[in-house]
Amino acid sequence: MIDKNSPLPIYYQIQEMIRKKIESSEWEPGDMLPSERIFAEDFDISRMTVRQAVTELANEGLLRREKGKGTFVTEPKIEQTLQGLTSFTEDMKDRGLKPGSDLIQYSVLTPSKPVADTLQMNDTKQIHEIKRIRLADEVPMAFETTSINSDIVGELPEDIENHSIYYILEKEKGLKIGNGEQTFESSLARKEEADFLGIREGDPILLIRRITYLDDGTPFEYVKSAYRGDRYRFTIKMPR
Known part of the structure; x- marks a missing residue:
């Protein structure tokens, strides 16, 4: 209930x-909220007040507005804790979600100079370049471009979308992955990213760039990923 005498x-x-109704599952993902007019009439308040409340929840990602349709409860965000080097497949399985990939393109080619420099390799050598959409329970979460030094890892299976690359490298090829470096940057979805992720061009995304090293310090992988801002959240544990 609304208390008009409250200092809040x-x-x-x-x-x-609204938040409590969502958290208690009284309103579930996909449910449409009552209109601003109904809220205003039920609680005898202005529509502008209702709009302010809904706007802030939409900015938090709990609600989404669809022009001409209404306001809906969004799907909950997937949360990943940054405390070690794991693959997307491992992260999704840890959360009880079914990981998957849609392969967009797989090529063996000569790298661009920036990629060659990042992997500390001669730009006359070749890389495996894998472009794929990463899925959780069949829902697109990220558009990922992976570049791997082919001299180090050798051949990869043609149906690479059905495999975890880290599993292949560690369990089948006997390589030992040491560590990785990641950078995070907020951005807006370009048309290609928006089309693959099922969002609108200009929607917020999180760009992640990762360089992965073998245990001897050799860089072998460079990954650029565009994660949906409305479905993914990263948490960093910071012990003192």
């Missing part, structure tokens, strides 16, 4: 009421 702003009370 009315919009905040509406916001918390």
